[in-house]
Amino acid sequence: xxxxxxxxxxxxxxxxxxxxxxxxxxxxxxxxxxxxxxxxxxxxxxxxxxxxxxxxxxxxxxxxxxxxxxxxxxxxxxxxxxxxxxxxxxxxxxxxxxxxxxxxxxxxxxxxxxxxxxxxxxxxxxxxxxxxxxxxxxxxxxxxxxxxxxxxxxxxxxxxxxxxxxxxxxxxxxxxxxxxxxxxxxxxxxxxxxxxxxxxxxxxxxxxxxxxxxxxxxxxxxxxxxxxxxxxxxxxxxxxxxxxxxxxxxxxxxxxxxxxxxxxxxxxxxxxxxxxxxxxxxxxxxxxxxxxxxxxxxxxxxxxxxxxxxxxxxxxxxxxxxxxxxxxxxxxxxxxxxxxxxxxxxxxxxxxxxxxxxxxxxxxxxxxxxxxxxxxxxxxxxxxxxxxxxxxxxxxxxxxxxxxxxxxxxxxxxxxxxxxxxxxxxxxxxxxxxxxxxxxxxxxxxxxxxxxxxxxxxxxxxxxxxxxxx
Amino acid sequence: xxxxxxxxxxxxxxxxxxxxxxxxxxxxxxxxxxxxxxxxxxxxxxxxxxxxxxxxxxxxxxxxxxxxxxxxxxxxxxxxxxxxxxxxxxxxxxxxxxxxxxxxxxxxxxxxxxxxxxxxxxxxxxxxxxxxxxxxxxxxxxxxxxxxxxxxxxxxxxxxxxxxxxxxxxxxxxxxxxxxxxxxxxxxxxxxxxxxxxxxxxxxxxxxxxxxxxxxxxxxxxxxxxxxxxxxxxxxxxxxxxxxxxxxxxxxxxxxxxxxxxxxxxxxxxxxxxxxxxxxxxxxxxxxxxxxxxxxxxxxxxxxxxxxxxxxxxxxxxxxxxxxxxxxxxxxxxxxxxxxxxxxxxxxxxxxxxxxxxxxxxxxxxxxxxxxxxxxxxxxxxxxxxxxxxxxxxxxxxxxxxxxxxxxxxxxxxxxxxxxxxxxxxxxxxxxxxxxxxxxxxxxxxxxxxxxxxxxxxxxxxxxxxxxxx
Numbered sequence: 002x003x004x005x006x007x008x009x010x011x012x013x014x015x016x017x018x019x020x021x022x023x024x025x026x027x028x029x030x031x032x033x034x035x036x037x038x039x040x041x042x043x044x045x046x047x048x049x050x051x052x053x054x055x056x057x058x059x060x061x062x063x064x065x066x067x068x069x070x071x072x073x074x075x076x077x078x079x080x081x082x083x084x085x086x087x088x089x090x091x092x093x094x095x096x097x098x099x100x101x102x103x104x105x106x107x108x109x110x111x112x113x114x115x116x117x118x119x120x121x122x123x124x125x126x127x128x129x130x131x132x133x134x135x136x137x138x139x140x141x142x143x144x145x146x147x148x149x150x151x152x153x154x155x156x157x158x159x160x161x162x163x164x165x166x167x168x169x170x171x172x173x174x175x176x177x178x179x180x181x182x183x184x185x186x187x188x189x190x191x192x193x194x195x196x197x198x199x200x201x202x203x204x205x206x207x208x209x210x211x212x213x214x215x216x217x218x219x220x221x222x223x224x225x226x227x228x229x230x231x232x233x234x235x236x237x238x239x240x241x242x243x244x245x246x247x248x249x250x251x252x253x254x255x256x257x258x259x260x261x262x263x264x265x266x267x268x269x270x271x272x273x274x275x276x277x278x279x280x281x282x283x284x285x286x287x288x289x290x291x292x293x294x295x296x297x298x299x300x301x302x303x304x305x306x307x308x309x310x311x312x313x314x315x316x317x318x319x320x321x322x323x324x325x326x327x328x329x330x331x332x333x334x335x336x337x338x339x340x341x342x343x344x345x346x347x348x349x350x351x352x353x354x355x356x357x358x359x360x361x362x363x364x365x366x367x368x369x370x371x372x373x374x375x376x377x378x379x380x381x382x383x384x385x386x387x388x389x390x391x392x393x394x395x396x397x398x399x400x401x402x403x404x405x406x407x408x409x410x411x412x413x414x415x416x417x418x419x420x421x422x423x424x425x426x427x428x429x430x431x432x433x434x435x436x437x438x439x440x441x442x443x444x445x446x447x448x449x450x451x452x453x454x455x456x457x458x459x460x461x462x463x464x465x466x467x468x469x470x471x
Numbered sequence: 472x473x474x475x476x477x478x479x480x481x482x483x484x485x486x487x488x489x490x491x492x493x494x495x496x497x498x499x500x501x502x503x504x505x506x507x508x509x510x511x512x513x514x515x516x517x518x519x520x521x522x523x524x525x526x527x528x529x530x531x532x533x534x535x536x537x538x539x540x541x542x543x544x545x546x547x548x549x550x551x552x553x554x555x556x557x558x559x560x561x562x563x564x565x566x567x568x569x570x571x572x573x574x575x576x577x578x579x580x581x582x583x584x585x586x587x588x589x590x591x592x593x594x595x596x597x598x599x600x601x602x603x604x605x606x607x608x609x610x611x612x613x614x615x616x617x618x619x620x621x622x623x624x625x626x627x628x629x630x631x632x633x634x635x636x637x638x639x640x641x642x643x644x645x646x647x648x649x650x651x652x653x654x655x656x657x658x659x660x661x662x663x664x665x666x667x668x669x670x671x672x673x674x675x676x677x678x679x680x681x682x683x684x685x686x687x688x689x690x691x692x693x694x695x696x697x698x699x700x701x702x703x704x705x706x707x708x709x710x711x712x713x714x715x716x717x718x719x720x721x722x723x724x725x726x727x728x729x730x731x732x733x734x735x736x737x738x739x740x741x742x743x744x745x746x747x748x749x750x751x752x753x754x755x756x757x758x759x760x761x762x763x764x765x766x767x768x769x770x771x772x773x774x775x776x777x778x779x780x781x782x783x784x785x786x787x788x789x790x791x792x793x794x795x796x797x798x799x800x801x802x803x804x805x806x807x808x809x810x811x812x813x814x815x816x817x818x819x820x821x822x823x824x825x826x827x828x829x830x831x832x833x834x835x836x837x838x839x840x841x842x843x844x845x846x847x848x849x850x851x852x853x854x855x856x857x858x859x860x861x862x863x864x865x866x867x868x869x870x871x872x873x874x875x876x877x878x879x880x881x882x883x884x885x886x887x888x889x890x891x892x893x894x895x896x897x898x899x900x901x902x903x904x905x906x907x908x909x910x911x912x913x914x915x916x917x918x919x920x921x922x923x924x925x926x927x928x929x930x931x932x933x934x935x936x937x938x939x940x941x
Binding site for chain 1: 780
């Protein structure tokens with residue numbers, strides 16, 4: 002099938018290539034990737050250039066992710082320079098670093114000038130000190146200054162995210178004056194803007210006018226009549242907070258102000274979409290105990306991103322095992338205890354993970370604060386109790402069918418109820434406490450929750466067995 | 472402290488209330504929630520109105536989430552009608568259903584007319600058949616028709632997300648004609664728009680002009696000179712795919728077209744931000760085995776959202792236990808096996824969760840397809856092997872320190888290596904296969920991965936023990 006496609010399309014012009022590049026789900030098709038690999042293997046540069054030129058920068062970046070490092074080096078020289086510049090900000094970090102190393106400082110300096118100041122600064126930041134100096138030296142003074150001042154803001158702050166170009170206007174201007182100004186000053190304006198920021202004589206924003214409102218108004222209307230309240234963003238605000246503000250108030254753009262309240266730049270929602278995606282995916286990975294090694298990471302990078310968590314969990318599992326060791330005599334006497342005890346720990350772990358995911362989600366949506374903590378924690382405890390009773394009935398029944406020993410059913414039932422309540426508490430309180438301490442609740446909670454449910458699971462079951470059964 | 476705040480602000484006007492409502496992180500403060508609760512308890516309606524009027528609709532929705540049901544009923548009558556209308560789309564589903572029941576059909580019909588057609592349709596959809604009929608009957612013919620035709624599209628499709636109002640212009644218009652048209656037709660245009668869609672005589676989009684480009688151009692320039700290629704969205708495209716297109720191409724708005732390619736509406740990025748957030752959070756919850764019961768869900772709703780998963784896991788844990796039961800004789804002979812076996816299963820479970828989270832993330836970013844599956848799976852296997860060797864050394868060492876029995880160290884080391892490779896396979900292949908079958912990879916994979924790592928963990932350790940030790 003992919004072979005047929007290859008032949009059918011070998012002679013088609015660039016326009017049709019676009020149609021087969023993307024599937025119905027707008028993702029790059031594996032057939033297209035194979036066509037590129039095939040052309041690279043044949044060393045067919047003309048074909049590579051056709052295949053690449055048919056793609057949007059985001060799809061070129063995607064393609065690079067699908068290629069092996071060897072194929073990437075083969076393909077890279079055939080990416081037209083302007084397309085390469087636009088592709089760089091779209092690439093995964095690891096792949097971008099590789100590619101940046103293969104480009105000369107001069108070519109890179111040229112590529113950077115095609116980009117918005119925020120994207121250019123982000124790229125320069127990734128370079129090592131030596132290369133950064135070379136690349137900046139190859140840029141014109143003014144562009145270099147813009148990038149350097151962007152890098153002066155803390156990583157992951159609004160200052161880094163913002164573009165310095167904004168469309169600002171004094172409030173006494175009319176719609177007509179504003180449009181005339183825009184026509185005259187076109188080059189100094191941001192490439193895209195969605196709001197005009199109305200400023201006072203001290204250049205502090207006092208309101209905003211969506212461009213679609215400006216376009217609908219008559220030329221003689223004053224901006225002060227059209228303007229609406231706006232949400233300012235402080236230049237040192239963390240990007241996660243910036244994303245929250247955009248999401249909450251459905252913003253398309255926001256003015257960024259410095260400590261004295263002066264307008265210094267704008268942030269637009271297209272940059273925020275990436276951050277929301279990143280922050281959410283960090284939570285998914287953090288809850289699973291893995292840092293993102295990137296799609297192109299080598300085996301050793303991936304090992305490094307996962308081993309620490311496994312080592313920590315090994316520690317907690319060993320602690321839980323010392324609890325079992327305390328009850329060796331009981332297990333020797335009744336080996337059914339060894340058969341059943343992992344079930345108590347396992348169900349507890351699952352219930353703890355459920356409570357934890359719900360709490361982490363609520364915290365990241367700012368749905369949990371001092372005013373409802375008590376209500377949420379007591380609800381979780383009730384849920385733990387009720388689920389515990391439900392699981393206890395099922396598990397007690399299964400145990401009876403298996404071992405025909407009612408006291409064993411009672412023991413495991415009680416242990417499950419205790420462990421599911423413990424899981425509810427641990428899964429809710431661990432992220433709450435970490436958040437209160439200013440730490441990321443997704444990062445360290447899972448290890449604590451697993452440790453608690455393992456230890457309490459083994460202990461409650463074996464200790465109760467000692468009391469009830471033996 | 473919160474008491475001081477209450478008194479200090481009791482007499483301040485609405486403007487200052489706004490300042491204390493939100494914390495530095497732009498989230499509603501617990502102090503403000505307590506001020507509202509306090510006023511509700513005192514039955515102080517005037518105070519409630521002041522407190523509520525100082526808030527943005529998104530913050531009123533947030534406030535409702537923090538209040539108990541009783542307090543919510545107390546507060547509701549004091550929300551000004553226009554503010555209530557804007558608040559409805561922002562509310563959590565469960566809370567919105569409660570509130571919609573307390574509002575009369577007439578009042579609701581009026582509120583709906585203040586909203587965009589997509590928001591209004593989403594609200595009407597939530598009503599039961601009887602109430603939906605009443606509310607639609609109370610609306611003017613034209614608005615009813617808009618809502619009914621929106622509801623005719625499948626749930627979670629572009630058709631549901633879109634607004635029907637668009638700013639379209641034929642390609643032979645000049646900038647001046649377009650602006651004059653917008654000034655004249657103001658009321659029929661969308662409240663906000665960011666691109667002008669250029670259409671052919673068949674009303675099919677042929678390009679787009681960002682408003683900021685239109686504003687910068689001279690009046691005599693033709694739209695055909697300014698227009699850029701645009702990404703169309705089919706009216707029946709799933710919202711997740713729509714979000715992917717927006718995110719990938721950094722879109723601010725996109726035209727929606729019907730089967731014949733005619734322009735029928737527009738989707739703007741502010742609606743997409745919510746969907747990206749929702750889809751990600753669904754993944755977080757699905758991986759933890761919990762469906763979202765909503766922040767306001769009662770205890771029984773939460774139990775129902777979590778019990779099924781616990782019951783399924785109980786089943787898999789029982790299956791894993793039957794493996795242990797096969798080796799009862801070995802455990803009776805050497806009770807250290809019972810002490811150590813949960814460690815092998817637990818580490819395997821952790822490694823499987825890591826691989827699973829990475830695969831689910833890669834799938835949702837469309838980073839995995841036929842062209843790199845083999846590479847990714849073999850990388851995961853290598854990672855499993857190397858992490859397995861690392862953990863085996865640590866755990867073998869710990870076991871030796873504890874039990875002074877080298878053969879036991881060897882047994883557990885080999886078992887861990889086997890289980891970590893199994894975890895890598897299960898954690899990667901389960902989501903890949905589910906995705907290939909068109910199912911959500913986050914939903915059913917975890918149960919399979921846990922079952923595999925538990926069963927293989929116990930089996931490899933106990934069977935090896937039988938071979939090596941006994």
